[in-house]
Amino acid sequence: MLLILCPYCGPRAEIxxxxxxxxxxxxxxxxxxxxxxxxxxxxxxxKNPKGEHRERWLHAAGCRQWxxxxxxxxxxxxxxxxxxxxxxxxxxxxx
Amino acid sequence: MxxxxxxxxxxxxxxxxxxxxxQWRAPDPKPAYDAIIVGAGGHxxxxxxxxxxxxxxxxxxxxxxGWLGGGNTGRNTTIIRSNYLWEESEALYxxxxxxxxxxxxELNYNVMYSPRGVLMLAHNxxxxxxxxxxxxxxxxxxxxxxWLTAEQAKEFCPPLNIAPGMRYPVLGAALxxxxxxxxxxxxxxxxxxxxxxxxxxxxxxxxxxxxxxxANGAVTGVETTRGDIATKKIGVVAAGHTSVVxxxxxxxxxxxxxxxxxxxxxxxxxxxxxxxxxxxxxAYISQSDKGELVIGAGTDQYISYSQTGGLHITxxxxxxxxxxxxxxxxxxxxxxxxxxxDVTPDRSPIIGKTPVPGLFVNCxxxxxxxxxxxxxxxxxxxxxxxxxxxxxAAPFTMERFVTGxxxxxAAAAAVAH
Numbered sequence: 001m002l003l004i005l006c007p008y009c010g011p012r013a014e015i016x017x018x019x020x021x022x023x024x025x026x027x028x029x030x031x032x033x034x035x036x037x038x039x040x041x042x043x044x045x046x047k048n049p050k051g052e053h054r055e056r057w058l059h060a061a062g063c064r065q066w067x068x069x070x071x072x073x074x075x076x077x078x079x080x081x082x083x084x085x086x087x088x089x090x091x092x093x094x095x
Numbered sequence: 096m097x098x099x100x101x102x103x104x105x106x107x108x109x110x111x112x113x114x115x116x117x118q119w120r121a122p123d124p125k126p127a128y129d130a131i132i133v134g135a136g137g138h139x140x141x142x143x144x145x146x147x148x149x150x151x152x153x154x155x156x157x158x159x160x161g162w163l164g165g166g167n168t169g170r171n172t173t174i175i176r177s178n179y180l181w182e183e184s185e186a187l188y189x190x191x192x193x194x195x196x197x198x199x200x201e202l203n204y205n206v207m208y209s210p211r212g213v214l215m216l217a218h219n220x221x222x223x224x225x226x227x228x229x230x231x232x233x234x235x236x237x238x239x240x241x242w243l244t245a246e247q248a249k250e251f252c253p254p255l256n257i258a259p260g261m262r263y264p265v266l267g268a269a270l271x272x273x274x275x276x277x278x279x280x281x282x283x284x285x286x287x288x289x290x291x292x293x294x295x296x297x298x299x300x301x302x303x304x305x306x307x308x309x310a311n312g313a314v315t316g317v318e319t320t321r322g323d324i325a326t327k328k329i330g331v332v333a334a335g336h337t338s339v340v341x342x343x344x345x346x347x348x349x350x351x352x353x354x355x356x357x358x359x360x361x362x363x364x365x366x367x368x369x370x371x372x373x374x375x376x377x378a379y380i381s382q383s384d385k386g387e388l389v390i391g392a393g394t395d396q397y398i399s400y401s402q403t404g405g406l407h408i409t410x411x412x413x414x415x416x417x418x419x420x421x422x423x424x425x426x427x428x429x430x431x432x433x434x435x436x437d438v439t440p441d442r443s444p445i446i447g448k449t450p451v452p453g454l455f456v457n458c459x460x461x462x463x464x465x466x467x468x469x470x471x472x473x474x475x476x477x478x479x480x481x482x483x484x485x486x487x488a489a490p491f492t493m494e495r496f497v498t499g500x501x502x503x504x505a506a507a508a509a510v511a512h
Contacts, residue, residue, distance in 0.1 A: 001405045001406060001407050002405070014405065014407075019396040019397045021351070036498070036499075039497075040496045040497040041347070043440070043496075044440045045349050045496075046338075046348075046350065046351050047338075047347075048348065048351050048352055048398060048437075049338075049339075049398075050338075050339050050400045053398055055398070071397070073352075073397075073400050073401070074400050075401070076399065076401060
């Protein structure tokens with residue numbers, strides 16, 4: 001079980017959280033100019049990296065706030081926690 | 096290498112089992128092959144076998160980064176069934192069940208296929224409605240599936256607890272009599288041996304590091320830890336690592352990889368007559384021929400390539416097992432492990448061509464790929480050999496995520512969602 005540092009509540013057990021999947025997926029637009037392939041990409045295609053992954057987490061059984069986590073998908077080490085709407089911390093190697 | 100028969104068993108038994116030959120060769124990679132399969136799990140080996148046997152493509156290599164059958168083929172709970180909801184899935188999984196029935200004979204290798212019945216438990220009104228819908232859909236497709244009351248389920252599976260005071264009482268069950276289990280190792284070994292006899296090179300400890308392409312984008316070969324190998328056709332059957340392999344050809348996949356766990360108990364005398372699955376309280380269980388209870392748990396909620404899952408996932412499943420089978424409460428669990436499963440958005444596999452000429456993919460089997468092993472290899476081999484989808488595989492292309500013709504299988508696995 002992961003120990004996740006909620007930016008609002010501090011370190012809590014993973015069972016209090018819900019993983020919301022990959023972060024930083026931007027909705028394509030404007031609507032009229034987006035083809036089916038781009039919608040499919042937006043809805044379904046995922047990086048699914050072996051290594052560092054940026055993902056959204058919800059502190060569902062706590063403060064109910066969303067935030068971003070950078071986590072290694074092999075070692076499960078949490079590399080960074082940062083707020084929603086923020087870009088990746090510049091010190092991290094991007095994925 | 097010889098054929099297994101009663102005579103050969105007798106002869107080797109008299110000789111103290113010291114004269115059994117190697118079951119397959121350990122060749123060095125050749126400079127070029129007509130086709131390369133990436134991944135020597137059950138699906139990959141079956142693909143190579145049917146390529147050689149049914150399509151005459153014998154100059155084939157199966158590349159495996161670890162050892163043969165060491166991924167999800169050796170980590171699953173071996174359940175075989177085809178009681179899926181949609182016609183496309185019914186056709187695909189029933190194709191596999193029909194091949195399972197003759198597989199030991201076909202491969203001259205006992206895969207210990209045992210159609211002992213798969214019981215899927217309903218714990219609430221929603222379950223009852225969904226399972227009855229499945230029963231009717233399956234019967235229309237000619238797949239046996241029947242509805243049992245709780246008492247009938249208890250009669251079919253005596254260890255089952257149907258007491259009304261349970262937190263999630265058993266209200267009934269869907270029974271697939273032709274469903275069952277098979278011996279996972281024997282499936283990988285049987286296909287490996289049969290493919291090897293037809294000339295397929297199975298190359299273990301050979302990790303694919305890159306996919307080479309020409310100016311038009313078509314594949315020309317692979318770069319591996321044992322050197323470069325030229326080929327015009329590559330079939331990727333890499334399960335949880337499919338996204339990683341496909342990214343070598345710049346193909347992005349609609350996949351996410353999660354750990355799925357299973358565990359076995361200490362061995363006991365025969366006590367479980369069938370397979371029991373419960374979607375709602377996340378557990379499934381059967382008994383192996385060695386006597387171990389084989390228990391399947393759920394997936395973790397996050398992407399992982401670690402082949403280990405969180406302990407709270409297995410304890411959650413054991414809570415359910417203890418409630419359903421109170422007699423197992425004092426059983427000790429011997430081993431617990433995880434495998435990395437590649438899950439698609441609609442929980443159906445992807446079998447077919449890719450935007451890259453010469454590159455084929457068979458993936459997305461998620462939490463329930465073992466049951467499909469023979470059928471998956473059979474239709475994927477046809478797809479590679481003819482360069483067009485086999486009719487049964489045709490609905491399972493990657494394009495369905497663009498066209499919107501998803502095959503949304505809530506029946507895909509007991510515990511994943």
